[in-house]
Amino acid sequence: MPEQPLKTRLRRKPLLLAMGLAVPLLLGPAHGALSARPQAMLVAHETPLEPPADGRWVVVSNHNHTKESHDSHLTIPELAHAAAREGIEAVVLTDHNSVNYHYDPAFHEPQPVTLIGGEEWSSDRGHAGLIGLEGGRPIKGALPVERMLEQANARRGVAIVNHPFLMNLTWRSKQLEEGVGGVEVWNNYWNTPFMGNQQALDWWHAALVTGRRLTAVGGGDYHGHAMSGLDRPVNLVWAKDTSAEAVVEGIRQGRVVVTADPQAARLDLAVDGARIGETLTLSSAHEATVRVRIRGGKGHVLSLMGPEGLIARRRVDRADATYALTSRFRPGTSFVRAELRNDASVFRPMVALTNPVWVEAGPATMTAER
Numbered sequence: 001m002p003e004q005p006l007k008t009r010l011r012r013k014p015l016l017l018a019m020g021l022a023v024p025l026l027l028g029p030a031h032g033a034l035s036a037r038p039q040a041m042l043v044a045h046e047t048p049l050e051p052p053a054d055g056r057w058v059v060v061s062n063h064n065h066t067k068e069s070h071d072s073h074l075t076i077p078e079l080a081h082a083a084a085r086e087g088i089e090a091v092v093l094t095d096h097n098s099v100n101y102h103y104d105p106a107f108h109e110p111q112p113v114t115l116i117g118g119e120e121w122s123s124d125r126g127h128a129g130l131i132g133l134e135g136g137r138p139i140k141g142a143l144p145v146e147r148m149l150e151q152a153n154a155r156r157g158v159a160i161v162n163h164p165f166l167m168n169l170t171w172r173s174k175q176l177e178e179g180v181g182g183v184e185v186w187n188n189y190w191n192t193p194f195m196g197n198q199q200a201l202d203w204w205h206a207a208l209v210t211g212r213r214l215t216a217v218g219g220g221d222y223h224g225h226a227m228s229g230l231d232r233p234v235n236l237v238w239a240k241d242t243s244a245e246a247v248v249e250g251i252r253q254g255r256v257v258v259t260a261d262p263q264a265a266r267l268d269l270a271v272d273g274a275r276i277g278e279t280l281t282l283s284s285a286h287e288a289t290v291r292v293r294i295r296g297g298k299g300h301v302l303s304l305m306g307p308e309g310l311i312a313r314r315r316v317d318r319a320d321a322t323y324a325l326t327s328r329f330r331p332g333t334s335f336v337r338a339e340l341r342n343d344a345s346v347f348r349p350m351v352a353l354t355n356p357v358w359v360e361a362g363p364a365t366m367t368a369e370r
Contacts, residue, residue, distance in 0.1 A: 139151050
């Protein structure tokens, strides 16, 4: 019998995710627990915020499974070619407690996208994506979380807590352990029921407020089924090139924007000379100009968020718009991040979100540090 085409080889998805597409999300406020009266006005800025000259945005699909996972059937070439058709440039492999891709000749052969090795550490304490994990042996799911993180960091993996509020697969610790590198704040469709994406975003934001520098990422959790997608959401990672090493380093540094799909609106953000994932050190004036650029987001609502919640909000009125405001920062550590939502939908789903630009306010000369 001839092999069936990829699109028709669908396997049964667990009931949880099937219900995720069949039932609208009606739980909790669409904008989460962070709500405050805006303290500043975003105004149009005639000079577009241009990207730096030291790299480019790479479209990255994170959290993908191959046939090495018990709940997927995809080969590496199938996954790579499907990603290329969607405009994706790099794919992270995260099979359950497995790094068998390391022994698959297809992983080492030329593919239409960059392949990034990893593992989804799967246990009864939760799941973690170990992006860029080095070496040809898995980290065992039976290990304590702290030991797993110790091994992952020793092997240069970026440990991302996956779907921390997914029913039955929650992250068991209320606080993020030392050694965690980031949080998957967006898994599959934003409003998929039971996924808890808004809770994950709020949890990550609360960790930022305490000074934890954790990278927010998105993941399709793709298994080759009709009810998940390797292109929703995707990560735009600022990297010097499309190599696996450069992309992993961009994720490690927090130079990431998560967007609904490769064709969705895009965000960029700067605070004076510092960009996403960077740190700005302010002089004693404690003032800086925040600029954000939105492309393809006309009609959506832009929000700037900081440690105390909402800084400013406005509706995007142009297809390619740059907005700015002058903000005063208190002494100490602060940050600014951006969100774009579709308020035309009753569920007001997320369209794109950035990682923060960090601000250190104190008696020092203003510098942008990578």
